[in-house]
Amino acid sequence: MQQRRELDQVYINRKLLNGQLDTPKWWAPTVTFLGVVVVIGLVVISIMINKGLGVTGLSRPVYWGLFITTFVFWVGISHAGIMISAILRLTQAEWRRPVTRAAELLTVFSLLTALVFPLIHAGRPWRIAYWIMPYDISRGIYPNIRSPLIMDPVAIGTYLTGSTLFLYIALLPDLGNLRDRTTGWQNAMYTVLALGWRGNPRQWKMQTVGGILLSALMLPIFVSVHSIVSWDFAIASAVEGWHSTIFAPYFVIGAVHSGVSAVVTMMALMRWLWKWDDFIRPEHFDALARLLIVVATGWLAFTFLELTFALYGQDAPEIALREMQMFQWPWNMLFIIFFLTAYLIPVPLWLFKRVRNNIAMMFWTSILVNVGMWLERFLIIVPGLARRTPFVYTWEAYRPSGVEWMIFIWAFAWVTFLMLLFSRFFPLVPLFEAKESQVFTDDVMIGRAKVPAIVREAD
Amino acid sequence: MATAEFGSHNWGMVVDVDKCIGCNACVIACQAENNIPLNTQDRVERARSISWIRVERYWEGDFPDAKARFIPIMCQHCENAPCEPVCPVYATYHNSEGMNVQVYNRCVGTRYCANGCPYIVRFFNYWEPVWPKSLRNHLNPDVTIRSRGIMEKCSFCVHRIRRVSRKARSEGHEVADGAVQTACSSSCPTSALIFGNFNDPNSKVSQMKEDQRHYTLLDQFGTDPNVIYLAKIDADKKVGAGEAASHG
Amino acid sequence: MKLNRREFLALTGKTAAGAVIFAACGLPERELIVQSPVDLPEDLVRGEDAWYATSMGDFTNGDGVLVRVMQGRAKKIEGNPDHPVNRGKATARYDSALQLLYHPDRISEPMLRYSKAGNLVPIDWDAADTRFMEALSNATGALTVVTNPLRGHLGSVASKFAAQYDGKHMAFDPTEQGVLHGAVKSVLGQDQLPTFDIANAQTVLSFGADWLGTWGSPAQFGVKYGEFRGQHNRGYLIHAEARMSITSAAADLWLSPIPGTEGDLALGIARVITSEGLVSNENNAAFNAALPGGLGSHGIVDVANRTGISVDRIENAARYFAEHTPSVAFGGGSAGAHTNGSFNLGAIYALNILVGAVDSKGGVISNPSSALDGVPASATGASFGEWEKELAQWRAGNVETVIIRGADIVHGMPNSVAIREALKNVPNVIAFGAIHDDTMDFADLVLPEQTFLESWGSDIPEPGPGYQVIGTQQPVVGLTISNDESGLISDARGFGDTLLDMSDGSYGRNMEGLVRGSLSDLHDTGSGSVSASSASLFTDGALQRGGWWDTSKVGSSSLGKVNTSQKNASYSNTGSLGAGNDFNLIPFHSTSLFDGRLAASPWAQQTPDPISSASWSTWAEINSKQADDLGIREGDVLLIRSSSGEIEALAYPHPGIRPGVIGIPMGQGHHRSGRWAEGRGSNVLSILVDQKDAATGALAWAATQVRVQRAGRRVKVPKFEGNVEARPVEPGVPVLVVGVGETAHDAQEANHHEYQKQFLGESRESGEHE
Numbered sequence A: 001m002q003q004r005r006e007l008d009q010v011y012i013n014r015k016l017l018n019g020q021l022d023t024p025k026w027w028a029p030t031v032t033f034l035g036v037v038v039v040i041g042l043v044v045i046s047i048m049i050n051k052g053l054g055v056t057g058l059s060r061p062v063y064w065g066l067f068i069t070t071f072v073f074w075v076g077i078s079h080a081g082i083m084i085s086a087i088l089r090l091t092q093a094e095w096r097r098p099v100t101r102a103a104e105l106l107t108v109f110s111l112l113t114a115l116v117f118p119l120i121h122a123g124r125p126w127r128i129a130y131w132i133m134p135y136d137i138s139r140g141i142y143p144n145i146r147s148p149l150i151m152d153p154v155a156i157g158t159y160l161t162g163s164t165l166f167l168y169i170a171l172l173p174d175l176g177n178l179r180d181r182t183t184g185w186q187n188a189m190y191t192v193l194a195l196g197w198r199g200n201p202r203q204w205k206m207q208t209v210g211g212i213l214l215s216a217l218m219l220p221i222f223v224s225v226h227s228i229v230s231w232d233f234a235i236a237s238a239v240e241g242w243h244s245t246i247f248a249p250y251f252v253i254g255a256v257h258s259g260v261s262a263v264v265t266m267m268a269l270m271r272w273l274w275k276w277d278d279f280i281r282p283e284h285f286d287a288l289a290r291l292l293i294v295v296a297t298g299w300l301a302f303t304f305l306e307l308t309f310a311l312y313g314q315d316a317p318e319i320a321l322r323e324m325q326m327f328q329w330p331w332n333m334l335f336i337i338f339f340l341t342a343y344l345i346p347v348p349l350w351l352f353k354r355v356r357n358n359i360a361m362m363f364w365t366s367i368l369v370n371v372g373m374w375l376e377r378f379l380i381i382v383p384g385l386a387r388r389t390p391f392v393y394t395w396e397a398y399r400p401s402g403v404e405w406m407i408f409i410w411a412f413a414w415v416t417f418l419m420l421l422f423s424r425f426f427p428l429v430p431l432f433e434a435k436e437s438q439v440f441t442d443d444v445m446i447g448r449a450k451v452p453a454i455v456r457e458a459d
Numbered sequence B: 001m002a003t004a005e006f007g008s009h010n011w012g013m014v015v016d017v018d019k020c021i022g023c024n025a026c027v028i029a030c031q032a033e034n035n036i037p038l039n040t041q042d043r044v045e046r047a048r049s050i051s052w053i054r055v056e057r058y059w060e061g062d063f064p065d066a067k068a069r070f071i072p073i074m075c076q077h078c079e080n081a082p083c084e085p086v087c088p089v090y091a092t093y094h095n096s097e098g099m100n101v102q103v104y105n106r107c108v109g110t111r112y113c114a115n116g117c118p119y120i121v122r123f124f125n126y127w128e129p130v131w132p133k134s135l136r137n138h139l140n141p142d143v144t145i146r147s148r149g150i151m152e153k154c155s156f157c158v159h160r161i162r163r164v165s166r167k168a169r170s171e172g173h174e175v176a177d178g179a180v181q182t183a184c185s186s187s188c189p190t191s192a193l194i195f196g197n198f199n200d201p202n203s204k205v206s207q208m209k210e211d212q213r214h215y216t217l218l219d220q221f222g223t224d225p226n227v228i229y230l231a232k233i234d235a236d237k238k239v240g241a242g243e244a245a246s247h248g
Numbered sequence C: 001m002k003l004n005r006r007e008f009l010a011l012t013g014k015t016a017a018g019a020v021i022f023a024a025c026g027l028p029e030r031e032l033i034v035q036s037p038v039d040l041p042e043d044l045v046r047g048e049d050a051w052y053a054t055s056m057g058d059f060t061n062g063d064g065v066l067v068r069v070m071q072g073r074a075k076k077i078e079g080n081p082d083h084p085v086n087r088g089k090a091t092a093r094y095d096s097a098l099q100l101l102y103h104p105d106r107i108s109e110p111m112l113r114y115s116k117a118g119n120l121v122p123i124d125w126d127a128a129d130t131r132f133m134e135a136l137s138n139a140t141g142a143l144t145v146v147t148n149p150l151r152g153h154l155g156s157v158a159s160k161f162a163a164q165y166d167g168k169h170m171a172f173d174p175t176e177q178g179v180l181h182g183a184v185k186s187v188l189g190q191d192q193l194p195t196f197d198i199a200n201a202q203t204v205l206s207f208g209a210d211w212l213g214t215w216g217s218p219a220q221f222g223v224k225y226g227e228f229r230g231q232h233n234r235g236y237l238i239h240a241e242a243r244m245s246i247t248s249a250a251a252d253l254w255l256s257p258i259p260g261t262e263g264d265l266a267l268g269i270a271r272v273i274t275s276e277g278l279v280s281n282e283n284n285a286a287f288n289a290a291l292p293g294g295l296g297s298h299g300i301v302d303v304a305n306r307t308g309i310s311v312d313r314i315e316n317a318a319r320y321f322a323e324h325t326p327s328v329a330f331g332g333g334s335a336g337a338h339t340n341g342s343f344n345l346g347a348i349y350a351l352n353i354l355v356g357a358v359d360s361k362g363g364v365i366s367n368p369s370s371a372l373d374g375v376p377a378s379a380t381g382a383s384f385g386e387w388e389k390e391l392a393q394w395r396a397g398n399v400e401t402v403i404i405r406g407a408d409i410v411h412g413m414p415n416s417v418a419i420r421e422a423l424k425n426v427p428n429v430i431a432f433g434a435i436h437d438d439t440m441d442f443a444d445l446v447l448p449e450q451t452f453l454e455s456w457g458s459d460i461p462e463p464g465p466g467y468q469v470i471g472t473q474q475p476v477v478g479l480t481i482s483n484d485e486s487g488l489i490s491d492a493r494g495f496g497d498t499l500l501d502m503s504d505g506s507y508g509r510n511m512e513g514l515v516r517g518s519l520s521d522l523h524d525t526g527s528g529s530v531s532a533s534s535a536s537l538f539t540d541g542a543l544q545r546g547g548w549w550d551t552s553k554v555g556s557s558s559l560g561k562v563n564t565s566q567k568n569a570s571y572s573n574t575g576s577l578g579a580g581n582d583f584n585l586i587p588f589h590s591t592s593l594f595d596g597r598l599a600a601s602p603w604a605q606q607t608p609d610p611i612s613s614a615s616w617s618t619w620a621e622i623n624s625k626q627a628d629d630l631g632i633r634e635g636d637v638l639l640i641r642s643s644s645g646e647i648e649a650l651a652y653p654h655p656g657i658r659p660g661v662i663g664i665p666m667g668q669g670h671h672r673s674g675r676w677a678e679g680r681g682s683n684v685l686s687i688l689v690d691q692k693d694a695a696t697g698a699l700a701w702a703a704t705q706v707r708v709q710r711a712g713r714r715v716k717v718p719k720f721e722g723n724v725e726a727r728p729v730e731p732g733v734p735v736l737v738v739g740v741g742e743t744a745h746d747a748q749e750a751n752h753h754e755y756q757k758q759f760l761g762e763s764r765e766s767g768e769h770e
């Protein structure tokens, strides 16, 4: 199964630190370009905050639109990090090694991006401090803990803190490495960040135990985050298409689907951009594609269940909504695209080993999944509001405005920008993991399966 | 429902749909009373106009049997309001007098409550409200002007309730039935809108709500509104026809 | 804080789990209820308000209102509960009028045009007075005072002023009531319009007049309608109008006759009643006496063919009307706006004779003449025929000075009379008003006029409540000031006061004096709603209550004959108007803008039309089936062409209008009229064709035929309704309809079954109950 060749330590160092030590030529222009897009996005956001939400395409009763969709989308993407690192770490899946850091990074940056949306979609963002912090203890006014909008920042905040720690702990050995290879201000920076990492056995032990403990802690949080995000909708008892009982697991599995796909996209890019063919290998894509087949099919089952539950009740408004969502222009067009891209095109393709091992194919199919998963959220959120309510009189459609699209684009530029910026200062593939995998690997039998695993000496 | 004895208030409205002629007097009275921003053409076209009370018109049948049915809809002041639990900052909550109240200063403008409200009676200020200076003369000093970015909705003319009940308290008597009139109920030419205290068993609203025509809107949601509707009467409707057919 | 088990359970029962933890930390229990302890800012009530009673003559038919004033600013206009006409209730027009008072485009000072081609330039009042005097000094015999139909003291001042200069006082009303006044006079012998005892009627049969929305005295009729519906035996309303107005919508039976056949319909109903012997011989005889030529050719099938209404419906209407008494019949509006208008309305009012409803409970109630000598209790616009003659004089240069107030004649006159040319040939056009209107573009002198909230006057409501009323009008605000440094909004003067200043003083020095004087005269009669020991206390009492009324001074009728000079309607010609489809044009009053006099008010502009929910625009209502056939969709810009001009309107198809009829609201299409009205929509009045009622010469404003063509553009109709036709998704939601005696619960059950059946199909639904 493994198609690796032996690499020497110097080669690993040189290759994996190429982002920091000899920055590729495309880096500066790309980052500058993304930086410009990010700045434009920030200006548009400021204009929106300054002028008011009138600049969006929102109306009555479509009070939520592109922003909340994109929020859910990025929270979904963030599920990749934990899925890849924590679960695979706990199950000691060896192939995870080269991709863990990028996945964790994606978690942190997509959460940071996701959090922006609930903030800016509010009418008075500057007052949101009131909402997240119990601000008025003297008069006994607390935030309303019954509201998912309070649970959201709590869950996401916890997730973000956990993921950041997780990322940082795994970064420590590499920071030490970088400190030893740099001079001047960079050296000073890495010295501070490395927290005195010397790589002694005690430090290694603490680092490993910390990583495993955090992995275990993060798993329930990972499940809670998208469950809670789903409750933003599931508790709105009067909104057809929202008040579904199945939403929590449905959202979680959907998040894994989109998150893992995003990791695939990112891996392909990393392999191409930094020429890490030796580290990010087809076998990794193969493994992720197999995982995705399972996840996507599970997700599909939930999608069908959701529809079945909705239709089984034979509740007219519910059926009217589904009819609109699936059969009425322009929703039907979006629905078809959603279904093709989120499942029908990629999953059958992944059944072929040739596709799974073809980086370009994996790149494009994983992008398709995220197009589809974005549309999925859009198709849940907007038709639910634009639906034919019992008060037909106030039925309205929604068309996102230019401002909303700009901010939507900003989010993608922003995440990529942060990733690239990070790549300039920190290795995207953990050096120690790469080396460890060279040193401590073997194939072990688990039941009847032969899997790669770490063989570690006891100390 | 509140259980308090008479003397406490549970404000509510009874809407006799049979009397409503769709004249919109209530709509404009509410605009004037509550400093609602001007609904400019752009706001109307983009479905952002604000109208704490609106008169909906439904078509039934076709020419020459077409019927237009009107129904005035304002916040139903639900006892069990779906808009309330979702508000992260308690900017909207139920008070002890049967009203769903909106605290503008607290509202951060998530619009979550508006998604939760099945009656679509919550209105978001997409823009800062502006009046030409001279028109600001007619603004009601009893009612806060809402800034952009926040939610607003029918308040049951809470400032009128406060004025009347303070006066009654200072004069040492109960608020008499009918003493509090909301702007809409006071304007309605046909008296389709009646406002009063459900805790007073002798009040007009308490008696009207016993009418056999009483119903509440969207009762499948269990919101327990404090706005009670009395059904429209169609003199030519064949009573029992539907039932007979379905049971037969 | 110590909690025992019971308290703890009580707490956990009603609070979120988190709150319990806070309780344990020692917060008082009351903080735990999930309710904020803060009060609304609205709790801080500042200042005292005062409510002044006054009358709203210019924008209603004399409704009495209370104006809420705080710190010298008018805040709100509501009905005056004491006033016998509207009894505390309102229409959608009341508050809109408030915005004229504080309108940012109010004319702030007098303005003069030095030459016909020049611009208006501000001048001071002294210079304006001088110019006014000059215009009057050589105008003797060649002066015309143009106003809206004025009752009360202002009406008498305008007439006397015109008389002083040997001039004319002509009232202008784009949808003049002359036909109605004529019919009421000839059939019932009344000078004042009667009212109708709707509240006590069992059946109301009305034609053409949207009396719940815009016709006559909607607030008064609305109050009565509420009582009519609330009676022990709920009343039955039959309404005949080609388009669905709110009165049609309120009707239990809506008849949609071909426009112009309302008289035929009335006689058809009479035919059914007489041939089925549903009324007494006495009534029959009285009816026949009132109808020259008797029922003639009005056989029921013939009537059905002519009116386009099925025999069934006519018979049902007739039987209900004759059998469920007291019943009352009345009409007006578009029913009288035809070449046979006098016949139509005559026939309609004569129906009251057939059911014995004249001057009886639940029937037609006559109104008495004015309580004050020389103060008119009734007013109507001069007929279109008279206007054509008058304007010919203007064009010929035979009129030296025209004084205009309250009537935007340039906006209101059809194109056919070439009003602009006529005005250009009048040397002195003096226009009063609060906001620059289309007529002022042709004025030589523009004088800022006080609104009804700033000036003295009186109004005698028409139709009144059936007895004598004098409604008083008093200033409720002082100087019209704004809250910024700009200070004065308008240095306006009252129309009446200005005329009196220019007069010889023989009929008064100022309006306040006139009103107070008349009130003391009333004191001397010693009767009525106000009693006081002295004339001055009496006057104050009347002003506080908004007027004086005397329920014992009632009117009476004397039966006459229906004018049958022309029985059949004729319509204008569309022969040479190019491509398109022909429609009967029915202009209708906007509930909020009325005929356009409130177009300057943004509240009036934004008020949704009850039927289309449209605002801020001019739309054209056409039957939805017909629209489908013609490929017309909502928002299509339609070119509406008559032989006197063309306008554009946005198509609004709906099921509530007769195919072949197109309904267009009045009130838009102003060139001027402030920032909110300028250049908005189209003026349907401009394309009316000069058809006239045969008997009175009144403009037959519903007799225009138009040719309709799509312009090829489509825009969004600014309306409140969403982007689909609003029909209930589920029967009974949200408007639950019950039959007489049916409970809401039963109706909901039945609807539910009905719905299940529609939804699941017959078989499943019955299976469910097996």
Ligand SMILES: Nc1nc2c(c(=O)[nH]1)N[C@H]1C(S)=C(S)[C@@H](COP(=O)(O)OP(=O)(O)OC[C@H]3O[C@@H](n4cnc5c(=O)[nH]c(N)nc54)[C@H](O)[C@@H]3O)O[C@H]1N2
Residues within 6 Å of the ligand: A234, A235, A243, A244, A245, A246, A247, A308, A309, A310, A311, A312, A313, A314
């Ligand atoms: N938003 C929200 N989500 C929740 C919860 C919540 O309260 N709110 N509660 C959580 C809990 S505790 C639970 S147990 C789960 C429950 O989750 P679900 O099991 O999804 O619960 P329901 O929505 O009650 O039922 C699902 C569907 O089954 C249909 N159904 C009814 N009878 C039958 C039948 O005889 N046969 C079949 N095949 N279908 C039938 C119903 O019409 C409905 O559409 O939801 C969890 N998720």
Ligand SMILES: Nc1nc2c(c(=O)[nH]1)N[C@H]1C(S)=C(S)[C@@H](COP(=O)(O)OP(=O)(O)OC[C@H]3O[C@@H](n4cnc5c(=O)[nH]c(N)nc54)[C@H](O)[C@@H]3O)O[C@H]1N2
Residues within 6 Å of the ligand: C015, C016, C017
């Ligand atoms: N009509 C109908 N009835 C049903 C069902 C249905 O489908 N239809 N479903 C049934 C099913 S499957 C279920 S599971 C039940 C659910 O019924 P319940 O168990 O009553 O469920 P909830 O109302 O969700 O939760 C109960 C209370 O627990 C509080 N709570 C939340 N967290 C905590 C905590 O940490 N500690 C404490 N002490 N309290 C907490 C909540 O605020 C809430 O007040 O409903 C059942 N009833």
Ligand code: SF4
Residues within 6 Å of the ligand: B074, B075, B076, B077, B078, B081, B082, B083, B084, B100, B116, B117, B118, B119, B120, B121, B122, B153, B223
């Ligand atoms: S009607 Fe809507 S806004 Fe009013 S209390 Fe109920 S849920 Fe809340």
Ligand code: SF4
Residues within 6 Å of the ligand: B086, B087, B088, B089, B090, B091, B092, B106, B107, B108, B109, B110, B111, B112, B113, B114, B150, B151
């Ligand atoms: S919009 Fe305001 S009131 Fe509504 S949920 Fe958000 S913060 Fe609360």
Ligand code: SF4
Residues within 6 Å of the ligand: B105
């Ligand atoms: S301005 Fe008003 S609401 Fe704000 S802190 Fe001061 S008192 Fe409170």
Ligand code: SF4
Residues within 6 Å of the ligand: B029, B030, B033, B034, B052, B053, B074, B075, B153, B154, B155, B156, B157, B182, B183, B184, B185
């Ligand atoms: S009760 Fe007051 S706030 Fe509510 S709709 Fe009526 S007028 Fe408006």
Ligand code: SF4
Residues within 6 Å of the ligand: B019, B020, B021, B022, B023, B024, B025, B026, B027, B055, B072, B187, B188, B189, B190, B191, B192, B193
């Ligand atoms: S004022 Fe009364 S009759 Fe008119 S629309 Fe409102 S509720 Fe209906």
